[in-house]
Amino acid sequence: MNQILIDLALELGKLIAIAIVVLVFMLVAVLYLVLKLRWVIARIQSRLGPNRTGPWGVAQTVADALKLFQKEDIIPKGADKWLFTIAPALVFIPSYLVYVVIPFGAGLTAQSLNVGVMYISAISSISVIGIIVGGWASNNKWSLLGAFRGASQLISYEVPIILALVVPVLVNGSLDLNIIVENQAGGFWHWNLFTGFPMLQLAFLMLVIAGFAEINVTPFDIMEAESELVAGFNTEYSGMKFALFFLAEFAESFTLAAIITTLFLGGYQPPLHILGGQLTGIAFSAVSLFWFMAKCWVLVVFIMWVRSTLPRVRVDQLMNLSWKALIPTGLVNLLLTGAYVVFWMHK
Amino acid sequence: MSTILNDIKNSFVSIIKGLKVTAVNWSVLRPCVTELYPEQKPQLPEAYRGMPTLPVRPETGRSDCIACGACARMCPEQIITVEVDKTDPKDRKPAKFTIDISRCMFCGLCMEVCPKGCLKPARTFELACLSREGMIYDLEKLNKLGGELPPLPEPDDEKSSSNK
Ligand code: SF4
Ligand code: SF4
Numbered sequence: 001m002n003q004i005l006i007d008l009a010l011e012l013g014k015l016i017a018i019a020i021v022v023l024v025f026m027l028v029a030v031l032y033l034v035l036k037l038r039w040v041i042a043r044i045q046s047r048l049g050p051n052r053t054g055p056w057g058v059a060q061t062v063a064d065a066l067k068l069f070q071k072e073d074i075i076p077k078g079a080d081k082w083l084f085t086i087a088p089a090l091v092f093i094p095s096y097l098v099y100v101v102i103p104f105g106a107g108l109t110a111q112s113l114n115v116g117v118m119y120i121s122a123i124s125s126i127s128v129i130g131i132i133v134g135g136w137a138s139n140n141k142w143s144l145l146g147a148f149r150g151a152s153q154l155i156s157y158e159v160p161i162i163l164a165l166v167v168p169v170l171v172n173g174s175l176d177l178n179i180i181v182e183n184q185a186g187g188f189w190h191w192n193l194f195t196g197f198p199m200l201q202l203a204f205l206m207l208v209i210a211g212f213a214e215i216n217v218t219p220f221d222i223m224e225a226e227s228e229l230v231a232g233f234n235t236e237y238s239g240m241k242f243a244l245f246f247l248a249e250f251a252e253s254f255t256l257a258a259i260i261t262t263l264f265l266g267g268y269q270p271p272l273h274i275l276g277g278q279l280t281g282i283a284f285s286a287v288s289l290f291w292f293m294a295k296c297w298v299l300v301v302f303i304m305w306v307r308s309t310l311p312r313v314r315v316d317q318l319m320n321l322s323w324k325a326l327i328p329t330g331l332v333n334l335l336l337t338g339a340y341v342v343f344w345m346h347k
Numbered sequence: 348m349s350t351i352l353n354d355i356k357n358s359f360v361s362i363i364k365g366l367k368v369t370a371v372n373w374s375v376l377r378p379c380v381t382e383l384y385p386e387q388k389p390q391l392p393e394a395y396r397g398m399p400t401l402p403v404r405p406e407t408g409r410s411d412c413i414a415c416g417a418c419a420r421m422c423p424e425q426i427i428t429v430e431v432d433k434t435d436p437k438d439r440k441p442a443k444f445t446i447d448i449s450r451c452m453f454c455g456l457c458m459e460v461c462p463k464g465c466l467k468p469a470r471t472f473e474l475a476c477l478s479r480e481g482m483i484y485d486l487e488k489l490n491k492l493g494g495e496l497p498p499l500p501e502p503d504d505e506k507s508s509s510n511k
Contacts, residue, residue: 040373042379042381043372043373043379044369044372044373045372046372046377046378046379046380046381047379047380047381048379048381048383051383305366305369305370305373306366308369309362309365309366309368309369310362310365
């Protein structure tokens with residue numbers, strides 16, 4: 001009996017420690033991403049970006065976060081207080097939970113699940129509820145319309161995302177992210193992106209396009225198109241609650257980069273065997289963590305680049321793209337992949 | 348079918364083109380144009396016209412103002428107050444002259460209308476201060492900001508140069 005209790009306590013302690021590590025990582029990553037985004041956009045517009053707070057402005061986002069903490073927390077009159085308060089958590093917690101299954105390096109997964117890909121798509125779709133609840137509880141027609149707009153966008157793009165995710169899963173024969181990454185070992189020509197022409201490339205493209213819409217960045221950021229629509233579901237939010245929405249959004253852009261990296265760009269595998277592939281144990285964990293982060297970083301910067309280049313689409317164009325272009329393509333692609341796997345790959 | 352394929356091709360080409368433009372901007376080819384203001388003062392253009400001031404004539408030690416009040420009447424913002432100094436009837440000069448710069452829109456009408464051409468735009472642009480009262484410039488401050496007029500200018504030249 002005692003042994004069980006001790007085991008339970010140890011297990012619980014381990015879980016809490018992992019949760020804290022993941023949370024700290026997420027917060028630091030988001031603070032850095034916001035700063036990086038501002039630098040990238042500034043540079044693209046021939047400006048300098050943050051450069052005052054701390055050396056080269058590195059403390060800028062920390063200062064911004066502190067400011068948000070201090071801001072008054074306003075709940076509108078007539079709003080549903082409880083739902084209004086819960087909504088940011090409903091958006092934030094799923095984007096935090098997704099980090100649990102991401103293989104940051106060899107043996108560096110918080111919890112390796114054998115249904116990892118399904119877990120990601122299931123968990124990340126919870127945030128739609130948070131958005132609807134937030135818009136509805138605000139007691140503001142604008143927010144409600146914004147929430148509907150956001151939900152319709154997120155739900156429409158969930159489908160092509162899953163159609164794209166299924167393709168590498170089929171080819172690798174596993175839903176476990178770790179196994180998918182291990183299958184891609186041994187140089188970049190083994191990465192999913194460079195095999196299985198043209199199904200995997202098409203899936204990659206779909207994942208990038210639909211992922212942009214899902215994480216709500218330009219050209220698909222009509223969820224909160226501030227200039228023409230006066231923001232969306234989060235109009236009434238201020239202070240920390242707004243910060244949680246903001247945090248979730250940026251965390252999601254890292255998550256998208258991590259998913260693309262894991263499924264298509266070899267995850268934590270080094271691009272060439274000599275760049276760390278021969279190592280074992282802790283050394284390989286460290287090297288693989290480096291490669292994973294490097295790939296994610298490149299992808300995140302790419303997202304920022306696209307984000308600061310393309311104009312925003314209209315809402316009907318957004319829906320058309322998903323239902324008339326991405327979903328049919330995805331279905332055809334799925335059929336092709338199935339045929340490829342059954343008739344060719346396992347021969 | 349071919350139109351759809353064409354559309355897809357065109358949109359990809361235009362996206363790549365756009366990305367190229369921003370990438371060139373991003374690269375070292377384009378320097379930043381940000382001015383690091385307090386350390387790096389802006390290069391004011393030649394024709395920069397700031398707030399109206401009353402430069403001092405070195406011979407008399409005060410400005411040419413005759414307290415006619417034309418500027419006060421002309422000012423669309425009604426922010427100039429002029430009071431005549433009545434001590435010496437032969438020498439008209441202002442006893443009090445204030446401009447509430449906080450509401451000035453730098454239209455230059457006061458300088459335009461002044462019969463003596465004694466209101467001059469200053470080249471200063473750092474006017475911020477911590478109180479509303481601090482934005483009210485009296486005669487002394489206006490004289491100081493205006494500096495000294497060049498010695499012995501022809502009054503007509505004066506006028507025309509200020510109207511340029
Ligand atoms: S510049 Fe225009 S607004 Fe300013 S004091 Fe002169 S007349 Fe008034
Ligand atoms: S118009 Fe010129 S002379 Fe007349 S009061 Fe104003 S500054 Fe003085």
